[in-house]
Amino acid sequence: MKKITQLFSVSLFTALVITQISCAQTSTNKKEEKKTTENSVMLAAPAANGKAVAAFAEGCFWCSVHIFEAVNGVDSAIAGYAGGRTKNPTYREVGTETTGHAESVMVYYDPKVVSYDELLNVFFTSQDPTTPDQQGPDRGSSYRSVIFYKTPEEKALADAAIVKYNKSGMFKKPIVTEVKNLDIFYRAEEYHQHYIIKNPNDSYVTNVSLPRFELFKATYKGKLKE
Template structure:
């Protein structure tokens, strides 16, 4: 009886895992004409998405997974810290209104890039800091920003942000998209996400969209 029950439990989680995987998909990183896409990982993607979407020139931000090798990873799989992926956001923007360089500024202004495999209360490689680039020009912009922040001692500790070429980006499950907007009273959102967003608003010197 115990063996049969264990078998059903395993089958249930296997089905659940398959269903979770089915909810993720690989996104094309080829932008529409006149638009551009950038990818960043800076801890929980709920807050990252909310922050980038507040910046003028950003059309939208999509929560997802990047930096690893597993295809179509689920939230649960990424959370094991064994897929190589980190929670990330694909930022769709208008380069006529905001530059990649300014998005890099937003990235470093909206999280702590000195904590390895950790962002606030979240720990593990899936929460590590990564600035992705598509070409040599973007790579240099990121590296120059790191040098500038280091030289001016903006952060008390060394920056540990990974600078990596963007390979694949997998859109996260639907319930993760626009999570803060849809769940403003969720405990993590109130205790972690909103305070982080408010701190960003106080320290960022760029242009933000008017509050609706």
């Protein structure tokens, strides 16, 4: 695990930086969709039918959605924005690095099948949490690593996970992941939802997202969907 994870944090991400292909550059020419308050997703209420929700930021949300939805017990994932101060932000606004928001993912999951603690394992296995305001070729505060918590129990698990992975030897540098209270999650524009599935030939997808996903599958020891 240590050797594979170091490969993730050094070799792959060095290669991705060299490509100079970023999530923001890929979407520069796409039509901007303005959202209203109806597009925001509040996480104060629990999910229906005994399901639960969790939110994370770990770089480009296209990658995050694809990764978390591959995990057994996860029903779906939504791309969005969280952790900032601007109300109803657009993708273009978040990309200016002035809103305080990070590209994030809201995960709907069945706690009887996959625990919150296991989702934290997915989180740390699928990224390099030691690079401040950066994930691979994507740079800026909107690509920072964040665990968003909604309860004291989730915060305690997040804090414990950071201590655990700092001591594990998986990463050569200290983890810089934030642990931040989640008050609101804004759903991203519709063209961002399941972007990888909709755009398999996109240059960012083929050069960054899919290699990252394949490395996650090779590294992660938990159960994935067939």
